[in-house]
Amino acid sequence: MPQLTVxxxxxxxxxxxxxxxxxxxxxxxxxxxxxxxxxGSRAALSPWLERCNxxxxxxxxxxxxxxxxxxEHKAGYALRxxxxxxxxxxxxxxSAGEAxxxxxxxxTGALMAMAIxxxxxxxxxxxxALITRLPQADGSHALLLDVGANVCCDAGQLVQFxxxxxxxxxxxxxQQNPRVMLLNVGAESNKxxxxxxxxxxxxxxxxxxxxxxxxxxxxxxxxTAEVIVCDGFVGNVALKTSEGVARLLLGAGKKRGFWWxxxxxxxxxxxxxxxxxxxxxxxxxxxxxxxxxxxxxxxSPAFLNAILQAVVETEHQLPAxxxxxxxTAPQDSHAR
Amino acid sequence: MPQLTVxxxxxxxxxxxxxxxxxxxxxxxxxxxxxxxxxGSRAALSPWLERCNxxxxxxxxxxxxxxxxxxEHKAGYALRxxxxxxxxxxxxxxSAGEAxxxxxxxxTGALMAMAIxxxxxxxxxxxxALITRLPQADGSHALLLDVGANVCCDAGQLVQFxxxxxxxxxxxxxQQNPRVMLLNVGAESNKxxxxxxxxxxxxxxxxxxxxxxxxxxxxxxxxTAEVIVCDGFVGNVALKTSEGVARLLLGAGKKRGFWWxxxxxxxxxxxxxxxxxxxxxxxxxxxxxxxxxxxxxxxSPAFLNAILQAVVETEHQLPAxxxxxxxTAPQDSHAR
Numbered sequence: 004m005p006q007l008t009v010x011x012x013x014x015x016x017x018x019x020x021x022x023x024x025x026x027x028x029x030x031x032x033x034x035x036x037x038x039x040x041x042x043g044s045r046a047a048l049s050p051w052l053e054r055c056n057x058x059x060x061x062x063x064x065x066x067x068x069x070x071x072x073x074x075e076h077k078a079g080y081a082l083r084x085x086x087x088x089x090x091x092x093x094x095x096x097x098s099a100g101e102a103x104x105x106x107x108x109x110x111t112g113a114l115m116a117m118a119i120x121x122x123x124x125x126x127x128x129x130x131x132a133l134i135t136r137l138p139q140a141d142g143s144h145a146l147l148l149d150v151g152a153n154v155c156c157d158a159g160q161l162v163q164f165x166x167x168x169x170x171x172x173x174x175x176x177x178q179q180n181p182r183v184m185l186l187n188v189g190a191e192s193n194k195x196x197x198x199x200x201x202x203x204x205x206x207x208x209x210x211x212x213x214x215x216x217x218x219x220x221x222x223x224x225x226x227t228a229e230v231i232v233c234d235g236f237v238g239n240v241a242l243k244t245s246e247g248v249a250r251l252l253l254g255a256g257k258k259r260g261f262w263w264x265x266x267x268x269x270x271x272x273x274x275x276x277x278x279x280x281x282x283x284x285x286x287x288x289x290x291x292x293x294x295x296x297x298x299x300x301x302x303s304p305a306f307l308n309a310i311l312q313a314v315v316e317t318e319h320q321l322p323a324x325x326x327x328x329x330x331t332a333p334q335d336s337h338a339r
Numbered sequence: 340m341p342q343l344t345v346x347x348x349x350x351x352x353x354x355x356x357x358x359x360x361x362x363x364x365x366x367x368x369x370x371x372x373x374x375x376x377x378x379g380s381r382a383a384l385s386p387w388l389e390r391c392n393x394x395x396x397x398x399x400x401x402x403x404x405x406x407x408x409x410x411e412h413k414a415g416y417a418l419r420x421x422x423x424x425x426x427x428x429x430x431x432x433x434s435a436g437e438a439x440x441x442x443x444x445x446x447t448g449a450l451m452a453m454a455i456x457x458x459x460x461x462x463x464x465x466x467x468a469l470i471t472r473l474p475q476a477d478g479s480h481a482l483l484l485d486v487g488a489n490v491c492c493d494a495g496q497l498v499q500f501x502x503x504x505x506x507x508x509x510x511x512x513x514q515q516n517p518r519v520m521l522l523n524v525g526a527e528s529n530k531x532x533x534x535x536x537x538x539x540x541x542x543x544x545x546x547x548x549x550x551x552x553x554x555x556x557x558x559x560x561x562x563t564a565e566v567i568v569c570d571g572f573v574g575n576v577a578l579k580t581s582e583g584v585a586r587l588l589l590g591a592g593k594k595r596g597f598w599w600x601x602x603x604x605x606x607x608x609x610x611x612x613x614x615x616x617x618x619x620x621x622x623x624x625x626x627x628x629x630x631x632x633x634x635x636x637x638x639s640p641a642f643l644n645a646i647l648q649a650v651v652e653t654e655h656q657l658p659a660x661x662x663x664x665x666x667t668a669p670q671d672s673h674a675r
Contacts, residue, residue, distance in 0.1 A: 112529075151524055154524065154531060154532045155532050188572055188579075189410070191411060196490045196491050219576075220575070220577070220581075221580070221583040221586070224586075224587040225586075237573055240569075241556070241576050241577065241580045242556070244584075245556075245580055246557045247560050248580075248584040248588075249584055249588060250560075251476050
């Protein structure tokens with residue numbers, strides 16, 4: 004691996020440095036060519052840097068910031084009034100070419116707004132989308148997007164998401180001819196709302212995509228598609244609902260005695276390919292550089308996974324490949 | 340139980356009479372005061388009526404129909420051109436006072452459109468909503484609505500759904516002071532799209548409701564709320580996604596040898612309170628009579644459960660109680 008620098012917002016997420024610093028230390032020890040720029044408040048960050056022996060690490064540069072974006076901040080406010088926040092400065096490092104990728108566990112809306120302003124979208128992309136992997140029953144993976152960056156989407160955006168998801172499936176997951184489907188409430192062509200039906204008609208006209216029609220929620224994990232497209236409100240609810248059901252079923256044995264506990268341990272080991280830590284890190288795609296959003300509640304192993312995901316995307320030159328696709332593929336004839 | 344008559348659309352769902360007739364027979368044997376009107380095509384229905392000894396049953400009246408609504412029919416077409424379908428005639432029996440409730444496993448859009456025209460909504464209700472029960476981690480139940488009757492909803496409709504859900508929680512599930520929440524992508528007041536935020540403001544002003552704010556998908560099964568409100572697209576995706584995850588986790592052991600099989604049997608028994616058959620039957624509420632929508636893929640036990648649900652709602656006089664609520668409760672001051 005040639006030298007690669009990732010900018011980390013150390014203050015994002017529910018826990019901040021107690022989670023992000025140990026994850027950074029582990030990433031550095033796993034990847035000998037990885038360099039990190041760490042952004043955060045001196046008071047919160049420095050004790051943890053000492054504890055994890057990162058104060059004078061040769062591949063680490065620490066940048067102390069005086070502001071912080073919280074979950075209560077509106078995106079517009081964060082954008083205008085928090086230029087010295089760890090989130091904004093980590094993104095600035097990207098646009099200045101000091102880092103190739105950025106990871107943050109902070110406020111999704113603010114991250115999205117700042118990334119659009121600071122990192123900028125690729126030509127032909129209206130809005131970035133949050134994309135994540137879903138485990139499938141057959142052990143493979145599907146991609147779901149958007150999972151929360153865009154609450155409402157028009158048909159043109161859904162088509163762009165489909166094309167970007169196709170690029171990730173091909174270039175990052177090495178899937179050939181990935182099946183692309185739109186999440187809807189039924190399989191028939193008259194189902195859903197107008198933007199979804201219009202997107203379906205446009206996707207049918209794009210020969211470069213292997214569009215396969217509508218998929219319903221019960222098939223999200225069935226191995227039916229490689230790329231599943233929806234608006235950010237629906238995708239976010241679907242993703243979080245999945246977590247809720249998994250917690251209900253796998254956690255059902257808690258406090259119920261020996262056999263349940265034993266079963267829980269065994270089941271979790273057998274279902275380790277469904278381990279949520281593995282699936283932490285939704286990428287904000289459609290930007291000029293890789294920006295990975297870690298889950299707010301992520302622990303260190305999950306935050307580490309988000310860092311590794313940023314590294315993999317950068318190694319695969321994902322932004323350049325999406326740019327190339329939008330530059331050369333037959334255009335969606337209805338695009339604005 | 341005083342005499343109660345339920346009209347059954349025997350042709351709806353993926354299987355028709357092979358599923359609906361055995362379920363009808365079992366309902367009759369369970370409930371000695373139940374009368375049934377059965378609607379379906381002679382060719383499909385009569386062999387199964389013979390097989391289940393229902394041809395001359397004293398509490399059964401069979402009505403042969405020449406038309407059938409399929410999943411491919413658009414709601415408008417079904418409404419205008421299929422008056423002799425089993426679905427339409429079963430609903431007609433309600434409006435004529437020949438039955439007090441109706442059950443169908445057919446096309447949801449057509450059922451909704453026909454029910455609005457034939458059965459009619461209660462005064463003050465713009466559109467009926469599909470409501471269903473969700474099992475909770477603590478063994479209790481929450482209600483989720485809308486799960487697919489209205490793809491897009493404005494704030495006023497969401498407020499109406501909240502009030503109707505509250506009525507079902509109080510009068511059918513005997514829950515006191517049920518907590519009402521809106522499904523959203525975050526807990527903060529600025530999250531979501533405009534209709535949801537506007538509905539939140541209006542619900543905060545309704546003293547009769549115990550409104551508790553936003554709930555996210557990961558808490559749908561956490562015992563956080565008794566009534567969860569969303570638009571029909573989001574609710575349908577959330578509900579079906581739950582089924583998909585449950586299938587992925589509980590079915591993960593299939594074809595994996597003895598221990599997995601044994602585990603599956605044991606787990607399913609211990610998790611029998613999550614059995615999907617128990618949760619079949621989403622009610623179309625806000626109408627002048629009870630209309631229950633059975634899942635299209637329901638088997639006989641699940642269709643039986645939908646019939647029992649129609650009976651329970653009618654015994655609790657649910658439509659009258661919702662009507663009373665909309666008639667007497669402090670009105671939503673923003674209502675049109």
